[in-house]
Amino acid sequence: MNPLVYVVIAAIGISMLVFPIAIPVFKSSSDLSIFNTNWNGLSEFARLVAEKRDIRPVIYPYNTVRLGEMRGVLLIFSPDMEFSQAEADEVKKFLENGGTVFIADDFGTANSLLEKLGVKARFLKREVRDIFYYRNEKFPFVVKIPPEISNAPLLLNVPSAIVFAGGEVFTSKAAYADKIGEYAVMAELKYGSGRIVLFSDPSAFMNEMMGENRNFSINLIDYLGTGTFYFDEVHRSDFNPYSMGTVYIHRELDRNKAFQIILAVAILAILFESGILKRVRIRLPIRKKVEIFGNLPEWVDREKLEAMIEQIRAGSRLRNRKSY
Numbered sequence: 305m306n307p308l309v310y311v312v313i314a315a316i317g318i319s320m321l322v323f324p325i326a327i328p329v330f331k332s333s334s335d336l337s338i339f340n341t342n343w344n345g346l347s348e349f350a351r352l353v354a355e356k357r358d359i360r361p362v363i364y365p366y367n368t369v370r371l372g373e374m375r376g377v378l379l380i381f382s383p384d385m386e387f388s389q390a391e392a393d394e395v396k397k398f399l400e401n402g403g404t405v406f407i408a409d410d411f412g413t414a415n416s417l418l419e420k421l422g423v424k425a426r427f428l429k430r431e432v433r434d435i436f437y438y439r440n441e442k443f444p445f446v447v448k449i450p451p452e453i454s455n456a457p458l459l460l461n462v463p464s465a466i467v468f469a470g471g472e473v474f475t476s477k478a479a480y481a482d483k484i485g486e487y488a489v490m491a492e493l494k495y496g497s498g499r500i501v502l503f504s505d506p507s508a509f510m511n512e513m514m515g516e517n518r519n520f521s522i523n524l525i526d527y528l529g530t531g532t533f534y535f536d537e538v539h540r541s542d543f544n545p546y547s548m549g550t551v552y553i554h555r556e557l558d559r560n561k562a563f564q565i566i567l568a569v570a571i572l573a574i575l576f577e578s579g580i581l582k583r584v585r586i587r588l589p590i591r592k593k594v595e596i597f598g599n600l601p602e603w604v605d606r607e608k609l610e611a612m613i614e615q616i617r618a619g620s621r622l623r624n625r626k627s628y
Contacts, residue, residue, distance in 0.1 A: 333542075334537075335382065335510075336381045336510055337537060338359075338361060339537075340511075342511065343510070343511050344511070345510060346381060349509045349510075352521055352525060356525055356526070357376075357377075357525065357532065358376075358532045359533045359534075359535060360532055362378075364538060365388065365538060366391040367393070370394065371398050372396070372397025372398050374534065375401065375402070375531050376403060376404075376529075376532035376534060377403065377531060377532070377533045378395070378403060378404070378406065378536065379406045379534065379536060380405070380406065380407045380408065380414060380536040381409075381509070381536070382410070382506040384540060384541050384542075385539040387414075387417040395421060399421075399495040399499070400497055400498065401496075401497065401498070402496075403498045403531075404498055404500075404501065405495075405498070405501070406501045407500065408503040408508075409427045410427065410431075410464035410507070411427075411464075412426070421500075423495070423500065424469070425469035426467055426468055427464055427502070428465040428466070428467050430464060430465070430482070431462055432444070432464060432465045432504075433481075434478065438516075442461070443461060443462075445459055445460075446473060449472075449473050449520075450473075453472060453473065453490070453523065454524060454527070455519075456520045457520070458508065459508065459516040461507035461510075462505070463504050463505035464505065465481055466489070466491045466502050469491040469502065470491055471489075472488075474486050474487065475487045475489060488504070489504050490502065
């Protein structure tokens with residue numbers, strides 16, 4: 305067989321290891337969207353999650369995507385659209401199957417979901433201020449956090465509070481909303497085999513706050529559990545993926561895999577040239593000739609490659625005839 309054929313095969317195999325991967329990227333200007341890379345987006349938090357877990361945006365109603373059949377963690381940030389009963393039923397199934405639902409809200413829209421789930425806890429719908437703050441009282445510091453949740457402090461951004469529930473993370477006892485006292489910022493509720501985790505300040509996770517809350521966010525990811533993290537994008541009325549681009553991730557050559565490809569081609573060459581494979585008949589239909597190589601780069605001449613493969617087939621047939 306022409307030695308050039310082996311060189312081409314090895315080159316194509318190695319090129320597959322170094323060609324960049326094309327990944328589609330959406331962008332959005334919606335508040336607290338994982339597709340929003342501006343100061344008010346959630347892209348940095350989503351990136352932290354992606355470093356530890358698989359992530360998937362939910363852009364269709366829960367009953368459409370059959371949320372109840374999924375496993376992992378559902379994250380809902382600052383919804384401003386009501387939840388239907390059909391969606392609540394899917395959330396029930398998700399929880400009863402051991403899932404975790406994390407709801408970060410301050411305006412109280414998520415109360416409609418809590419009500420349909422039969423949960424007494426509610427978001428207060430009012431701002432909570434504290435005497436311990438950064439810059440001004442709209443940015444209170446929270447340091448009363450159990451170590452199993454996080455060992456890092458938390459900076460809030462115009463938070464609300466959670467009422468009619470116990471609580472895991474609290475303000476100081478000098479905070480004020482309806483009256484002076486201690487208010488729950490985070491509360492966990494058991495539901496079936498799963499759990500609901502409520503958080504009263506979604507803004508604490510937006511890109512502008514990641515400098516202060518990065519460590520808390522990393523700890524929270526571990527606390528919420530394993531499996532796929534599903535980010536709710538459907539209950540946001542201003543969700544607008546206004547553009548789509550492509551990011552190319554360049555890969556470095558894996559020397560071990562390159563060596564394996566070259567070795568495999570060398571063995572193939574020895575077997576063909578020694579006649580060990582002389583009885584092997586290549587019966588690929590013409591339409592499959594190039595497809596076995598996958599998506600070839602533009603610089604590969606498909607016609608020449610097909611001709612080379614045909615030479616391999618012809619050589620095999622010739623050897624088979626001579627062997628008899």
